[in-house]
Amino acid sequence: MRSVYPVLVVIAGIVAVWYAAAIWMNTTWTLQQAERAETQLSVAQVVAGSFGQERPRLPMPDQVVAELWETTVERKVTSKRSLIFHAGITLSATLAGFAIGAGLGILLAVGIVHSRVMDMSVMPWAIASQTIPILAIAPMIIVVLNSVGVQGLLPKAVISAYLSFFPVVVGMVKGLRSPDAMQLDLLKTYSANRAQGFWKLRLPASLPYLFASLKIGVAASLVGAIVAELPTGAVRGLGARMLTGSYYGQTIQIWSALFMAAIVAAFLVGLIGVLQRASLARMGMVR
Amino acid sequence: MKFFASGGSIFANKKELPFSSPTRETWIVVGGGICLGVAGILLTLPGLGTAVSIVLLVGVWATLWWQNARLANWQPKARWQVALRDVSVPFVFGVTLLLLWELAVLKFEISPVILPPPSAIATRLFAAHNMLWQDFVQTFIKGALTGYTMGVAAAFAVALVADRSDFLRRGLLPVGNFMAALPIIGTAPILVMWFGFDWHSKAAVVVVMVFFPVLVNTVEGLRASAPMQRDLMQTYGAGYGQTLWKLRVPAAMPFVFTGLKIATTLALIGAIVAEFFGSPIKGMGFRISTEVGRLALDMVWAEIVVAALAGSAFYGAIALLERVVTFWHPSQRARG
Incomplete structure (x- = not known):
């Protein structure tokens, strides 16, 4: 309880600032309407006019929550207006890309740890590849894959994979190297070969690092x-909702898509956290 | 590195062998020459079968990889030779990839609409340098750098305020950590709507993206000084400001730089992606999305090269600054 209370206060503060900002930003529209109608408005009327606008500059939190409720609970999941439908499409691409990226990342890390050439030649490029704004290449990858004939889920998954592979590589390399010299020497005295050293020492030792980097990766x-x-x-998915929202000035739609994305992200990170706790507890590695 | 250090102690004799005699070093040069020769023949011969081409390409790759393996296992005595090796191994790897890319595109006649060869990209890079420079200024200097500076300054300010109250800190850290994991890039359409199409909206996106990682790391860092050190400051009769500037800010610097380094990549991504939602007729993100539409992929790649160079230089500059500022930290001293 002691740790929850300050967080709640900060969140309440953010919501309060949001309302204030929304009132301030939305008055322009109310005042313009009043000017057109040639009426004078009192301060209370101006403030009241900021609430419940159709296309506010900054929607009120309650409007966003109402939109979220309407598009998730009140609509059928198969409907094109359901946010769950769009979130599902984005989620499937995310998960496919994450699986590819994490798998590749782990393989690459194993290679880097076991081969000096790979360590020296691949690692600098892997690091350099992250200073490139990968997302900038996204449109090109999609158009190129489209022209080769690959459509639908895979192009999106490729970009997801590209973004998630690097944290996994770095974390996994760190983890696979985390056994200290004493432990490695012990395995030598057991005359364990490289494969045994990998499966029985390095891989288990790397798990805490792996989970930490999987969270970032997802x-x-x-x-x-x-x-x-x-x-x-694209016409489907959370990104598409944001894009159409920005085309047609549907700010509430953008914000609700944004919140849905936040919920999905929290869900995914939380899921890995649960996996992490369960498996580390099984292994007796919980701090 | 740990693994090799421990392995090295056991296999020390084995590792010192390869390049002690000059003949081996000559071999490397001769081998490299043969590789390039093969590549040259490949380039000039026109009507080769697909199977032969694949075999030759794999051959080039295998030889260069083998050369690189030998180079990587070279254990020279002199320091400059070690430095030379550490630079040349990734360099050879990169050149190998470029060479294979060029040869593969040429041999299999891959359409430039799908994958332009590196030579075409380089040509475009020089031919369109005026336009590239204009895009660079618009996106990187005006959008990313301005936003980065403002975002970092705001994060520092909030971190200092949050640091004064334990309550605020315990509330802000989880929220900040949560926000840092969110797809903040999604605010781009909203901010473009608020601040217009020019660079101001891009800077705003960068501010929001950069803010949370820097905030979280700075707050974390401000707690990094040991209680013993703070007690010492107290015995000196130092006030809040003096303790802050002489002890806690310097002690926070390793953490701060972690945040700053993460933020460099985010800044460039934010500035480029925000341009997908609307921009004046210049800027790297604008150019990438329009040239993709016109299938002028060599221009897109040239823009990506510029972005990569700018991103690496930005990151490198921050890393260099880190070395200067946190020279006392173990992670910086260990390399020498």
Whole structure:
């Protein structure tokens, strides 16, 4: 309880600032309406006019929550207006990309740890590849894959994979190297070979690092999937909701898509957290 | 590195062998020459079968990889030779990839609409340098750098305020950590709507993206000084400001730089992606999305090269600054 209370206060503060900002930003429209109608408005009327606008500059939190409720609970899941439908599409691309990226990342890390050449030649490029804004390549990857004939889930998954593989590589390399010299020497005295050393010492020792980097990776792959939906002018998915929202000035739609993305991200990171706790507890590695 | 250090102690004799004699070093040069020769023949011969081409390409790759393996296992005595090796191994790897890319595109006649060869990209890079420079200024200097500076300054300010109250800190850290994991890039359409199409909206996106990682790391860092050190400051009769500037801010720097380094990549991504939602007729994100539409992929790749160079230089500059500022930290001293 002691740790929850300050968080709640901060969140309440953010909501309060949001309302104040929304009132301030939305008055322009109310005042313009009043000017057109040639009526004078009292301060209370101006403030009241900021609430419940159709296309506010900054929607009120309650409007966003209402929109979220309407598009998730009150609509059928199969409907094109259901946010769950769009979130599901983004989620499937995210998960596919995350699986590819994490798998590749782990393989690459194993290679880097076991081969000096790979360590020296691949690692600098892997690091350099992250200073490139990968998302900038997203439109090109999608258009190129489209012209080769690959469509649908896979192009988005490729971008997700690209974003999620690096944190996994770095974390996994760190983890596979975390056994200290004493432990490695012990395995030598057991005359364990490299494979045994890998399966019985390095891999188990790397798990805490792996889970920490999987959390970062899954958040990154959600970002990848959302951005991947932008350039094709996709009609489905959370990114597409944001794009159409920005075309038609449907601010409430953008914000609710944004919140849905946040909920999905929290869900994914939380899921990995649960897996982490369960498996580390099984292994007796909980701090 | 740990693994090799411990392995090295056991296999020390084995590792010192390869390049002690000059003949081996000559071999490397000769081998490299043969590789390039094969590549040159490949380039000039026109009507080769697909199977032969694949075999030759794999051959080039295998030889260069083998050369690189030998180079990587070279254990020279002199320091400059070690430095030379550490630079040349990734360099050879990169050149190998570029060479294979070029040869593969040429041999299999891959359409430039799908994958332009590196040479075409380089040509475009020089031919369109005026346009590239204009895009660079618009996106990187005006959008990313301005936003980065503002976002970092705001994060520092909030971190200092949050640091004064334990309650605020315990509330802000979880929220900040949560926000840092969110797809903040999604605010781009909203901010473009608020601040217009020019660079101001891009800077705003960068501010929001950069803010949370820097905030979380700075708050964390401000707690990094040991109680003993703070007690010492107290015995000196130092006030809040003096303790802050002489002890806690310097002690926070390793954490701050972690945040700053993460933020460099985010800044460039934010500035480019925000341009997908609307921009004036210049800027790297604008150019990428329009040239993709026109299938001028060599221009897109040239833009990506510029973005990569700018991103790496930005990251490198921050890393260099980190070395200067946190020279006392173990992670910086260990390399030498």
